Amino acid sequence: MRRLVSLLFVSILLCGCYNRGPITPDAWDLTEKQLDSISFYTTHHYTQNYNFVVTGDSLVVVKQQPEDMSVPDVVTFELQSMGEEMKKDSITLRRNEHVVVADIKTVPTDTIDSVWVKVARDQLTFGWVHENELLSKVSPDDPISQFIDYFSDKHLLVFMAFCVLTGAAYGLRRLMRKGCKIVHFNDIASFYPTALCLLIASSAVLYSSIQLFAPETWRHFYYHPSLNPFALPFWLGVFISSVWALIIWSLATVDDVYHRLPLGEAIMYLVGLAAVCAVIYVVFSITTLYYVGYPLLIAYFYFAIKRLKL
Known part of the structure; x- marks a missing residue:
């Protein structure tokens, strides 16, 4: 399974299609209306x-x-x-x-x-x-743009944050009472779950940082989205790469957990891991907008690595 995941990751890197962007004729042949159109497009x-x-x-x-x-x-x-x-x-x-x-x-x-x-x-x-x-x-009229539009809604984000924090707190409390394995607290001897949490936290901070410091770059991506990291500006490319890494690492984490725990315990562990990941995403994506996410990310890395069991 790990070899398959590694092969999939390499295939994605090698097979990305290059997006050349809008093709425009020679600037010397442009009419005034075409120049106005290009100027409007850039802003x-x-x-x-x-x-x-x-x-x-x-x-x-x-x-x-x-x-x-x-x-x-x-x-x-x-x-x-x-x-x-x-x-x-x-x-x-x-x-x-x-x-x-x-x-x-x-x-x-x-x-x-x-x-x-x-x-x-x-x-x-x-x-x-x-x-x-x-x-x-x-x-x-693009599914990626509509996905961004849906999850960028502030009212939805606040509602989702409340539901996630409430549900995760209740669920994790019950799992801990039953003595179930939980990432960071009663963890298994594997680096995969901890690395997945750290990757989600870093991606959430990067996502909010792009919106905070490069809003026009994010707006252009919103109108012209691409899942090919090589066709995007550097930081957007890093973010999209982290999204692909999350998908691949999640598959590797599920495979590793099922090899280390019985089926019932593995399912309970993955449920708890999903709850922790949801809380991490909500907390870091919101706190970064107020600059609190950066010191919080450093503190979280220290906590997660210290609690790691190998």
């Missing part, structure tokens, strides 16, 4: 023909041109009188519908949001919407 990380999926309950777009919607206050009354007509020209896009960016305009006179985005569901269903409103109700 907003998406441009025309980018695909989104609606994640909000609904997204309302209007057929009027942005210039007609973004007018001075002196004509506000006229706009209000046209309200019924404008409502007829609006289109409501529903959750899980797929849209594509058809055009982008900047309207400096708009006091709400100067960037307008034209999205289309199909050839007959399209309209304009403020960028801020659009991005708050859509996600990139």
